[in-house]
Structure formats: structure tokens, C-alpha cells
Amino acid sequence: FPAGDAVRSSVAPSSNGVVFGSLDGRLTSLSIGHGRRRWVASTRAPVVGSPAVHDGVVFVGSTDGGLYAFDERSGRQRWRFDTGGPLLATPAVSGEVVCIGGNGMIWGVDRRTGRERWRVEAGSFFQSRAAVAGGVFFLGGWDNAVHAIDAATGRRLWRTEMGRADGGRGELSFRYAPAIASPAVADGRVYIASNDGVLHALDAATGNAVWTSRAPEGGDRLGHSSPLVASGRVIVAGVGPNGDCYAFDAATGALVWRRSTGAAIYEASPVLSGDRVVIGSAAGRLFWIDAASGELRGSFGLPAGLLLGTPAVVDGRVVAATMAGRVWAVSGP
Numbered sequence: 001f002p003a004g005d006a007v008r009s010s011v012a013p014s015s016n017g018v019v020f021g022s023l024d025g026r027l028t029s030l031s032i033g034h035g036r037r038r039w040v041a042s043t044r045a046p047v048v049g050s051p052a053v054h055d056g057v058v059f060v061g062s063t064d065g066g067l068y069a070f071d072e073r074s075g076r077q078r079w080r081f082d083t084g085g086p087l088l089a090t091p092a093v094s095g096e097v098v099c100i101g102g103n104g105m106i107w108g109v110d111r112r113t114g115r116e117r118w119r120v121e122a123g124s125f126f127q128s129r130a131a132v133a134g135g136v137f138f139l140g141g142w143d144n145a146v147h148a149i150d151a152a153t154g155r156r157l158w159r160t161e162m163g164r165a166d167g168g169r170g171e172l173s174f175r176y177a178p179a180i181a182s183p184a185v186a187d188g189r190v191y192i193a194s195n196d197g198v199l200h201a202l203d204a205a206t207g208n209a210v211w212t213s214r215a216p217e218g219g220d221r222l223g224h225s226s227p228l229v230a231s232g233r234v235i236v237a238g239v240g241p242n243g244d245c246y247a248f249d250a251a252t253g254a255l256v257w258r259r260s261t262g263a264a265i266y267e268a269s270p271v272l273s274g275d276r277v278v279i280g281s282a283a284g285r286l287f288w289i290d291a292a293s294g295e296l297r298g299s300f301g302l303p304a305g306l307l308l309g310t311p312a313v314v315d316g317r318v319v320a321a322t323m324a325g326r327v328w329a330v331s332g333p
Contacts, residue, residue: 001035001328003028007321009090010050010269010309012058014072018312018319019058020327021047027060027068029075032314035329039075043068045086049100050129050309054093057111061087061100067109069098079114083107090129090182092137094151099137101126106139106147108154118154122147124174129182129226131190133204138185140178140192146200148190148207158207167214168198176223180267181236186229186250193236197221201234201253211253219258220244226269226310228277230291237265237279245270245279245289257294261287269310271318273332278318280307286318288333298333302326 005024012019017038019029023046029038043062051060057078058070063086069078085103092099098111106120123143131138136157137149148157162168163176176196183192189210190202199222201210215221220238227236233256238244243261248254263281270277270289276297277289284302289295305322312319321327 001030001037001326003321003325003327005325006323007325007327008048008308008323011312011319011321011327012051012053013312013314014053014058018314019051019053020321021049021051021060022325023047025062025064027051027058027070027075029072030327032317032319032329035327041070041075041077048088049127050090052091052093054111059091059093059098059111061089061091063087067091067098067100067107069111069114081107081109081114081116088125088127092130092132094132094135094137097151099130099132099149099151101130101139101141106149108149108151120147120149120154120156127179131183131185133185136204138183138190140181140183142174142177142179144172144174144177146178146183146190146192146202146207148204160202160207162198162200163194164196168194168196168212180224181269182226184227184229184234189250191227191229191234191250193222193225193227195223197223199227199234199236199248199253201250213248213253213255215244215246216255216258219246220265224267225265228270228272230272233291235270235277235291237268237270239266240264243281245277247294259289259294259296261296261299263287267308271311271313273313273316273318276332278311278313278332280311280320282306282308284322286311286320286330300330302328
């Protein structure tokens with residue numbers, strides 16, 4: 001499908017289809033069967049973050065400073081909330097609140113009316129996806145911290161600092177913040193990679209560290225890819241020339257397997273398709289990896305375009321979008 005402009009964000013699954021944002025400020029919904037366009041909605045500036053679909057509504061932030069809500073079926077705009085600064089992050093929903101990280105602020109907005117419910121000050125801006133579990137939002141930011149925010153009240157439950165020089169052993173540094181990868185929450189733990197190459201497992205209730213892990217010697221370092229938790233393992237890609245994808249034991253942080261794809265991965269994150277992990281490389285090649293063994297099961301090269309976002313899996317099809325302004329649906333091997 002020709003998107004019309006570059007797609008920087010990830011593709012989000014929706015009812016019988018997918019939805020994605022593009023740098024021309026548009027949000028597009030496609031059917032999964034034939035890739036036909038169902039609707040197009042517009043914001044006032046490029047859409048860099050990814051959409052989130054919840055209960056018939058598509059929520060997305062725009063660099064015009066607006067958090068938008070669009071009807072999932074028709075694309076009709078329900079409301080727009082102005083945060084006063086560009087939004088690069090991806091929202092999440094818990095109960096009646098949609099949360100997104102902004103420029104020095106974490107916002108909680110009523111998901112039905114678009115009115116502000118609460119705001120929490122933060123030390124810098126946000127660009128990754130918010131996670132949610134048990135009525136709590138979890139966000140990693142460029143202020144070298146992971147934040148846990150009560151969804152109903154906006155009360156900060158904890159703030160854990162990370163992202164240090166010298167491979168995570170030195171002083172806190174902006175460039176190593178846990179800000180590019182998004183957190184994943186499972187079984188009472190928050191898993192997130194910081195840009196210093198460290199994968200962290202935190203207690204979701206307290207923010208205290210349970211364990212930390214790093215890539216093995218010679219492997220691509222961790223930091224940009226968001227973790228996927230499946231079957232007791234934390235699966236995450238590195239950033240580097242090997243195109244490494246790793247599985248760590250979720251309980252201990254021990255390395256279970258490493259798979260080098262040979263194609264550099266940047267920010268793309270793994271998704272699950274049946275018993276296989278799908279990961280996209282920067283050059284636009286998709287890989288299917290056995291989630292249990294780490295064995296490579298197949299690959300497919302998209303004809304053109306830099307692939308920075310994470311694909312979606314809908315009805316067994318993998319849908320990926322590129323900076324060449326093309327959206328592809330591929331059947332798995």
C-alpha cells in the first residue's frame with residue numbers, strides 16, 4: 001500500500017486491519033484482507049509516535065502537540081487534547097485514562113472526553129511507548145528514569161534512575177537514558193533496556209532492581225529495542241551490525257539463546273506470531289525466529305525503504321511499514 005509519505009512509527013493492529021501514522025501528519029487505517037484503505041484522518045504535523053487502539057478508539061500523538069482520539073471504524077475525530085509541546089511518544093490506556101509522555105510532563109487524559117485528569121512533571125521528554133498493568137502506567141524517559149504512575153490519580157508510585165556511562169557502571173548520563181526502548185510488564189516485573197546496553201528487570205510494585213543483564217561479548221549491545229515477554233523469556237534485539245536477537249530467562253536474566261540475523265537492527269522490536277518471533281532489520285528484511293530454540297525459520301526482504309518501526313501481526317500476517325512510504329503484508333514461512 002502506498003502511504004503517501006514516510007512511516008516512522010510502528011504499525012498497530014486494529015479490528016480486521018491495521019493503523020499507522022506518517023510524516024505528512026496523516027493516520028491511515030487499512031483492511032487486513034487486501035490492504036484497502038478504510039479511512040484517513042489528519043493531524044496538523046508529522047506523526048512520529050505510534051497509534052494505540054483501545055475499545056473502538058485510536059489514540060495517537062502528533063508533533064503539533066495534540067493527543068488525538070479517532071473513531072476506529074470511521075476515522076472521525078472525537079477529540080484533541082493540546083499538551084503544548086510536540087509529542088513523539090505512544091500512548092497507553094488504563095480504565096478511563098489515556099496516558100502519554102510529553103515534553104517534561106506525563107499526561108493523563110479522560111479517554112472519553114479528552115479533558116485533562118492529571119499531569120506529572122518529569123525531568124525531560126519522552127519518545128517511547130507507555131506500558132500499563134494493574135492500573136499503573138510505566139514510562140521510560142530522557143530524564144534517566146523509569147516512572148510508575150497510578151492511572152486513576154496520577155500519583156507517582158516510584159521513580160527509578162538508570163542509564164550510566166561505562167556500560168552502566170558509571171555516572172548517570174542523558175545519552176544512556178531508558179528512553180528509546182519501551183517497557184514491558186509481566187508477572188509483577190517491569191523489563192526495560194537502557195541505552196548503556198543494560199536490560200533491567202524491576203519489581204513492578206517498588207521499582208527496585210531484580211536483575212540486570214548485558215549482551216554477551218561480541219554481541220550487539222542492548223538499548224534501542226523494546227523487550228517482548230513470552231513463555232518465561234525476555235526476547236529483545238540489539239543494535240549493531242550482527243543483527244542479534246536474544247532471549248533471556250525472565251526469572252534470572254540468564255542468556256538462553258542468541259540469534260545473529262546478519263542484518264543490522266536499529267529500533268525495531270520483536271513481536272510474536274504463533275510460536276515464532278518476528279523482527280525487522282533497518283534495511284527492511286523481516287526474520288522469523290523460533291521462540292523456543294532461537295533457530296532462524298525464514299526471512300523476507302521488503303523491496304525498498306528503511307524499516308525503523310515494529311511490525312504488527314494480524315490474522316497470521318506480518319504488516320510492516322517503511323520510510324519509503326510503503327506498507328507490506330507478508331505471510332510467514
